[in-house]
Amino acid sequence: MTALATAPADTRTAVHPHLNFARVLRSEWIKVTTVRSTWWSLLITAVLSIGLSLLIAGVSNSVPGGVPPVRAIVSPMQFTMLVAGILGAIVVTGEYSTGMIRSTLTAEPRRDVVILAKAVVVAVLLALTTIVIYAVAIVVTAPILHTQIDWSTPRESIVPLVFGVVSMVAFALIGLGFGFLIRNGAGAIATTVGVLFVLPLVFSLFSLAGDGWHWLVDLAQYLPSNAAQNLTSTTADLWPAWLALLVWVLVPLVGGWVTLRTRDA
Template sequence: MTTLTAPERTTRAASPYRLTFPRLLRSEWIKLSTLRSTWWAIGISALLTIGIAVIAAASLSEAQGFEPIQAVVSPIQFTMLLAGILGVISVTGEYSTGMIRSTFAAQPVRGAVLAAKATVIAIVLFLSSLIIFFAAAIAVTPFFLDSGIPFAWDDPAKSTLPILAASISMAVFALIGVAFGFLLRSGAGAIAATVGLLFVLPLIASLFAGAGPGWEWIADVVNHLPMSAAQSAILPQEDFGIPVVEAYVTLTAWVAAGMLAAWAVLRTRDA
């Protein structure tokens, strides 16, 4: 027997029916797809990814040791912020308009709402990122052909696997934004927290990473931050970052921690 919290009992009493999970997924997709910010974020991500990839390919295609896949996935250092912010907006937009009350009235089980929203935003970011990265790969191919370095489509480790890892990472960044959105409910606060975790904190920590004996733990912390773990998963290197399996475990842990914290808050706090 499912035990409901006080907020869930209140919304269930006010609702004559509940949305099934498939209908809840469809509802979340409609809400996300009708937000102009969704398509703006995806469009800007596409422009940044393809634009930066082409610029990198044009300027570095003849550099020794620079491979085509590096040009394709390097823009994720900037587009990760758009993914995180989109995750935040998908949640805080409902709180700012009051639509979240209708959502919880239609489905009083808060965990189901969280799961549906997280599923939809993750799928949208993964699929759109996959298309964008493959488009970037096609765009940079001519530059490397001119330099005699063909895109290694026959080697998954230098083509499809990094693209898949980058797309998964974009979904992870969006889910971190979703978690902060539910935790803070404030657009400005959640965006600041997301940008701080994904971008600012790694910069600050890296300043102390090479400080000398006694500070080695900071380098270990940096390697397990979301962006650093994503880099290790996308383009693994023996002398940099963490192993691939550990990188994926780290990214999974960040998502799990964020979703659990958001779920705990949703169960105990009114909309």
């Protein structure tokens, strides 16, 4: 009788696995969006991004030739990328510090589903936030800039904005991957900041070291922050930057996935 009673539920799980994934997604969305640190991070991202866009637009008129309108919108990413990366890290490490990760893995033992659900939730949240920020920044900077965005040329308007959204999502996923890989808040945040902010500064120092070190300067273009800047540029080659950013996302995520599957929570 017990086997007969439990058979329908097991059959539903096997036939409709997407129902389980939808449940995990909903659970992860609730966990992420009900934590204060999430909204503080998104608020800081919005204030920094819009404020810096206004500042860039304000000084644009005093710069010979002005600043391209799209650059005024996407340039603040050089600073907001840190907030995105840190948010991705604390989404994971917050659960490890409180022990909630054990409850998460008890409710959903399939660890690959857990990491996928967290990645989807963080990606969607950062994408929606960045789209809203860009929309507001475009509206508030329009009266200040002498030239407006020319939407008839996608390569100089829509494409940089889309890649700006993609880059912010990538930064958050890099932090998420390091969160699963390191499992410690301070360690994951330090590693994320190191990769996104410190490494480009270190590599740039080799430009002063002579011709023998220029290969390191060239290699720096494949760091995530530099790759993102190239993606949002209207002149750079997109494919190398796109592949570099994709690799930087996949490496910590795959490493975090392996760690989650092979180590106890």
